[in-house]
Amino acid sequence: MNWFTTLFTSTLGRKLLMALTGLFLILFLLVHLIGNLQLLNDDGGKSFNLYAEFMSKNPLIQIVSKGNFFFILLHITVSLFLSIKNRNSRGSERYAVTSGNNSPWASRNMGVLGTLVLVFLVIHLKDFWAAMHFTEMPKAIYDGVEYRDIYSVVALWFAKGWYVGLYVFCMLAVGFHLWHGFASAFQTLGLNHQKYNPIIVFVGRTFAVVVPALFAWIPLNMFFF
Amino acid sequence: MKITLKIWRQKDSNSKGAFKTYVAEHVSPDMSFLEMLDVLNNDLIRKGEESIAFDHDCREGICGMCSLYINGHPHGPLQTTTCQLHMRSFKDGETITIEPWRAKAFPVVKDLVVDRSAFDRIQQSGGYVSVNTGGVPDANEIPIPKKIADEAFDAATCIGCGACVAACKNASAMLFVSAKVSQFALLPQGKPERKERVEKMVAQMDAEGFGACTNTGACEAECPKGISITNIARMNREYFSAITTSYEVAVKGGD
Numbered sequence: 001m002n003w004f005t006t007l008f009t010s011t012l013g014r015k016l017l018m019a020l021t022g023l024f025l026i027l028f029l030l031v032h033l034i035g036n037l038q039l040l041n042d043d044g045g046k047s048f049n050l051y052a053e054f055m056s057k058n059p060l061i062q063i064v065s066k067g068n069f070f071f072i073l074l075h076i077t078v079s080l081f082l083s084i085k086n087r088n089s090r091g092s093e094r095y096a097v098t099s100g101n102n103s104p105w106a107s108r109n110m111g112v113l114g115t116l117v118l119v120f121l122v123i124h125l126k127d128f129w130a131a132m133h134f135t136e137m138p139k140a141i142y143d144g145v146e147y148r149d150i151y152s153v154v155a156l157w158f159a160k161g162w163y164v165g166l167y168v169f170c171m172l173a174v175g176f177h178l179w180h181g182f183a184s185a186f187q188t189l190g191l192n193h194q195k196y197n198p199i200i201v202f203v204g205r206t207f208a209v210v211v212p213a214l215f216a217w218i219p220l221n222m223f224f225f
Numbered sequence: 226m227k228i229t230l231k232i233w234r235q236k237d238s239n240s241k242g243a244f245k246t247y248v249a250e251h252v253s254p255d256m257s258f259l260e261m262l263d264v265l266n267n268d269l270i271r272k273g274e275e276s277i278a279f280d281h282d283c284r285e286g287i288c289g290m291c292s293l294y295i296n297g298h299p300h301g302p303l304q305t306t307t308c309q310l311h312m313r314s315f316k317d318g319e320t321i322t323i324e325p326w327r328a329k330a331f332p333v334v335k336d337l338v339v340d341r342s343a344f345d346r347i348q349q350s351g352g353y354v355s356v357n358t359g360g361v362p363d364a365n366e367i368p369i370p371k372k373i374a375d376e377a378f379d380a381a382t383c384i385g386c387g388a389c390v391a392a393c394k395n396a397s398a399m400l401f402v403s404a405k406v407s408q409f410a411l412l413p414q415g416k417p418e419r420k421e422r423v424e425k426m427v428a429q430m431d432a433e434g435f436g437a438c439t440n441t442g443a444c445e446a447e448c449p450k451g452i453s454i455t456n457i458a459r460m461n462r463e464y465f466s467a468i469t470t471s472y473e474v475a476v477k478g479g480d
């Protein structure tokens with residue numbers, strides 16, 4: 001095998017892909033959040049619709065968005081490979097007694113948490129992204145120009161209690177995934193140093209709490225207020 | 226103390242094993258865990274039953290031969306080797322479940338004994354420094370900062386017991402391999418073979434069927450020698466830089 005295939009078929013190389021795609025998705029979450037926060041502007045959805053229009057027209061954003069889809073698929077595919085290999089590594093017989101107190105809960109359940117995120121992604125993409133791209137949208141007119149009114153689509157979904165509940169629950173899964181995942185990615189990349197470890201862990205945990213909380217706050221706010 | 230023991234019995238690697246329950250009636254809290262098993266084995270032999278096979282050698286916590294997965298922890302509830310574990314760590318009347326290390330790469334040989342030669346093969350693939358014979362070098366000829374020497378020594382204290390593999394939910398050998406990689410990567414003597422070493426050892430580790438690392442930290446929490454997962458980050462670094470910059474190394478692994 002040449003070095004390239006050796007690298008990406010090795011356990012370490014596969015984890016490298018997990019970490020790089022994971023960190024990219026973290027960046028994506030941040031940008032996505034800034035956009036979503038426009039939903040809270042009290043202007044009948046104008047700033048959100050303008051933002052959505054900008055995102056779906058700007059060629060640079062479109063390229064990054066294609067990359068984003070690719071990275072999500074890569075993250076999921078590699079996680080599947082790794083999870084299967086990891087499960088097989090235990091052998092045919094499993095332990096009768098195990099103990100959880102030697103490692104954090106989230107770190108042992110990245111697969112389950114990731115799957116919850118995936119379920120959310122599918123619902124989310126169908127209701128918002130596919131709706132925007134493949135269906136007839138209601139229109140809104142600002143300054144004489146016609147825009148697709150994605151705000152009203154979002155507002156309709158976020159008026160349903162069960163949908164808001166599901167959304168908030170899934171944000172919890174994202175939070176736990178990142179509670180472990182953020183710092184874990186740095187460890188995987190080998191970016192580990194006494195001086196910086198506490199900063200990485202602190203930033204990671206803050207991100208894992210604040211970002212999903214803000215995401216969840218938006219539908220809660222639209223539902224209750 | 227009276228202790229109930231649920232112990233994994235398995236005739237050989239091809240047979241199916243099962244738990245068998247034993248009661249140890251007169252256990253002294255001062256006995257080591259292995260001594261408790263010795264007494265139980267004496268009783269079994271006296272009764273004409275087959276004694277329980279388990280690994281041990283130095284009984285001083287330095288050879289890494291003793292194993293046993295005790296109540297969900299490799300080497301039991303304390304962060305030490307099983308030979309250094311004493312019955313005072315358990316309660317009178319307690320039930321203790323003893324299993325062998327479970328990993329595809331560590332097949333059960335008999336009862337609680339597993340074959341850990343996968344670790345030997347990983348070591349043989351690159352975990353050494355090729356020294357050509359010659360005169361003895363002067364002790365202080367190569368200056369090494371104290372901190373680096375300490376870090377290399379900490380990595381070198383790994384006794385290769387396999388508790389990291391046993392503890393890891395992925396049966397990953399990263400802590401072991403990274404300790405062996407680090408011990409040499411940190412020191413000048415290890416530098417000439419630095420890149421080749423990590424490439425070959427990782428390839429062999431994968432070929433043996435150990436899992437990947439999810440960075441749970443369970444290995445570090447259970448390691449009787451307190452080897453740190455900092456070593457795993459170092460191994461990752463070493464590996465990525467080696468494979469992207471080395472002259473192509475023929476790694477095969479497996480045979």
Ligand code: HEM
Nearest residue numbers: 018019022025026079110111114115118181184185188439
């Ligand atoms: C917004 C979405 C997501 C983000 C930001 C994200 C981020 C991350 C990060 C940073 C890591 C740590 C990488 C490392 O340990 O080196 C990780 C690990 C992981 N992710 Fe995700 N992830 C996302 C979605 C998903 C999805 C949809 C799945 C699966 C269906 C998934 C499955 C996993 C698994 C199994 C791991 C652990 C891999 C291992 O260490 O063995 N993730 N993720």
Ligand code: FES
Nearest residue numbers: 282284289291308
């Ligand atoms: S028997 Fe040698 S370390 Fe336990």
